[in-house]
Amino acid sequence: MSPTSVQSGNTRVTVTLNGAFAGYAYWSKDPGGDINGDHKEDYGDSAIVYDGAADGWGLETTVSGGQRASTRGHNSPYWSGWAHSLGAEGTVVKMQICLVRGQAAACTVKEVTR
Numbered sequence: 001m002s003p004t005s006v007q008s009g010n011t012r013v014t015v016t017l018n019g020a021f022a023g024y025a026y027w028s029k030d031p032g033g034d035i036n037g038d039h040k041e042d043y044g045d046s047a048i049v050y051d052g053a054a055d056g057w058g059l060e061t062t063v064s065g066g067q068r069a070s071t072r073g074h075n076s077p078y079w080s081g082w083a084h085s086l087g088a089e090g091t092v093v094k095m096q097i098c099l100v101r102g103q104a105a106a107c108t109v110k111e112v113t114r
Helices: none
Strands: 002-005 010-017 020-028 046-051 058-063 068-070 092-101 104-113
Touching (some): 010 092, 020 058, 046 058, 046 068
Antiparallel strands (some): 010 020, 020 046, 092 104
16 A cells, blocks of 8 residues: 555555555545536545455455445445544654455555545
């Protein structure tokens, strides 16, 4: 999993499973844009995940403060709801990003800024 910068203030983490594309985890620093194509303005200080592969695994991200965005239980392709982070602007937020299936999970942590 490796982060790349997308639109201003956003971070995209590409998630792979055995070298194959599995999905994305996004951090939206500021309100605006439409990462998931739902024709609604994205939230700020929030995370969302996209499961783009029918591989039997889902994606989850948990942000500092405990809110979770998950595709668990949904067929791909699927966008989760938003997980919101609370705290002061400019603080570091940890996103735990996991591939999940049943009780199994493979996770990494990425730090982003509010």
